[in-house]
Amino acid sequence: MESLILSSHEDYTRLFDALSHPMRIKVVGVLSEKRRYVSELAKIMNMSRPLLYMHLKKLEEAAIVTWSYEISETGKSMKYYEIKDFDIHLTPELLTELSKMIPIL
């Protein structure tokens, strides 16, 4: 697992936004057990691929997941998603630090 580094307040709002939808939390839960390729994940989640792609895109932009292509034994290209590691201490102090980076107006 790679580890997540956040610097800007946009990084954090992107992260929080990514975690603000239950289906995306669920995706993280499913991927935490083992990495999965997109179609597999869509079946497990009982979700259409286009919708899953949208959610994965948000998780990806928030640097919560990564992916890599792999050719299966039967020759198919599979896009495997997996969780990146992170460890954020969410407190009023952190938010205060972040708020200093945000201009008023």
Place this chain on the structure above:
Amino acid sequence: MESLILSSHEDYTRLFDALSHPMRIKVVGVLSEKRRYVSELAKIMNMSRPLLYMHLKKLEEAAIVTWSYEISETGKSMKYYEIKDFDIHLTPELLTELSKMIPIL
């Protein structure tokens, strides 16, 4: 400061959603310096009160802020907002625990 207790996954998605907008992070930053009443906060933030109310409502529902009325020396009713304390260890493990509470479909 009161301390925040979260139990359901809704509590967490509500919290993350509340923190997904830069203006709300900024509000937390401003309030962390000292408690403020609504009109005062609106001036500092250079924001209309109706819009600020909407953002405060989200922070309130996420249990990040609380408020109380107070009568000023000049007899006006003031609604003071302040930060509640919290300390959340945001890791893939936490999200995995949360995801167990979220049903598929």
Place this chain on the structure above:
DNA sequence: TTCATATGTAATAAAAATATTACATATGGT
């Protein structure tokens, strides 16, 4: 009584997020 400053909210507009449908390519096996 009028002004300034608090409060609160309803109605609406604008923008963004969420979700669906439909289409497209590529591969290997039957």
Place this chain on the structure above:
DNA sequence: ACCATATGTAATATTTTTATTACATATGAA
């Protein structure tokens, strides 16, 4: 050639969030 299973995405509809405008009440001071 056709089917099943991967990939990807464009176009659209629906819903929610964000933001604005307008109105309303109450208080004390001038």
